[in-house]
Amino acid sequence: MRKLSMDELNRKSVDEFKQSDKLSIIAVLENIRSAYNIGSVFRTADAFLLEAIYITGYSAIPPHKEIKKTALGAEETVSWKHFENAGSAITELREQGYKVYAVEQVQDSISLEKFASNSTDKIAVIFGNEVSGVEQTTIAECDGCIEIPQLGMKHSLNIATAAGVVLWELVRARILNN
Template sequence: MLITSEKNDLIKDIKKLSEKKYRYEKKLFFVEGKNSVFEALKSSFEIKYVLVSEDCDIDLDVEKDRLIFVDKGIFKKISDTVTPQMIMAVVKMPDYNVNDLIKEDGLYIILDEVQDPGNLGTIIRSADAFNVDAVFTINNTVDVYNPKALRSTMGSIFHLPVVNDVPVDKLFEALKRNGVRVLSTNLKAEKYIYDCDISKNIALIFGNESRGVNKSLDIYVDGSFKIPMDGMAESLNVSVAASICLYESQRQRLIK
């Protein structure tokens, strides 16, 4: 099947998936690029369609009725990038149950009002690299299925559960019920990161790029720590801070 018109119903539907409201109405999202599509195909996610340019010569293990060839000009109109790689997958959103994901001795990331999709995607990628059990977003953090966020994950979105916009009370009740400690970064904390056991049984909160973690979450936090910095910068980018913390968690696990 070759689509040559942007008025095609499937093309119009896929183009609308760039809008958050439409994504959640259809429970679908799309990823672009060879790496992300291949990771999607290897995962347990349900793949609705794989779209490729008409002259694509990539060997794809996709059912014939799910493989759609698209005119290059049309592909550029539905792509979220300036120079698309001419391969895209439309994927069904997973239906995660928070209570099923949280367990004793787990390692979790909570993202509180993180607004930049690049930061979100980078944190998910680091969480994947350092074997985090799940990532949860709260308080209107940017949508996990935002196309820029998905590109920044480099396919890691398909490797670990990432649960979008979890009700705060529900999340922290589940963590407490399983004995998971909750820690946050704080520039005014007395302890440094290496003074805290963050190897397991821990949930780390990272907050908004300019305001940090919401004060309203203080009632749920068991403690805080800071990352030692001797330079003149007042703070770190949230994705950098999260990656440093996850590296330290991994280091602690390796030396135990």
């Protein structure tokens, strides 16, 4: 085995990325304290061709040096929008026909491996604050909650890690269903 060169990776240019068909998945970031985490989600959204990122509350927005450091330019390719609060983002998502799910540990949550959706479903997933998670008022507005199965003691993942796990699983299901 040998590592592939940058040329062999067939990376899209910024224009090619912007013109590419995106998956109807939007990541919503609610009150994320760390701009590094936000940048990581931008990079993940770029990797998986997500429709957009909606940033809510006091979360940092581009241009921000810490977002830029971890996004590695994805903040320039991925569409994003800022909302004063998650409720405003949810209202817009519903108007656009999205089903909205919080990624949170709640009563009657759907375990990630059991979450089913059509490849044509428009889905938004909300990731919450590093300490307090998704706000209860936000959860009340969602169509449901997705929970990442965890087997250890902590039952807590960094938001960037959680986003990578959930978003890949949603993308993987769409790739397999096409």
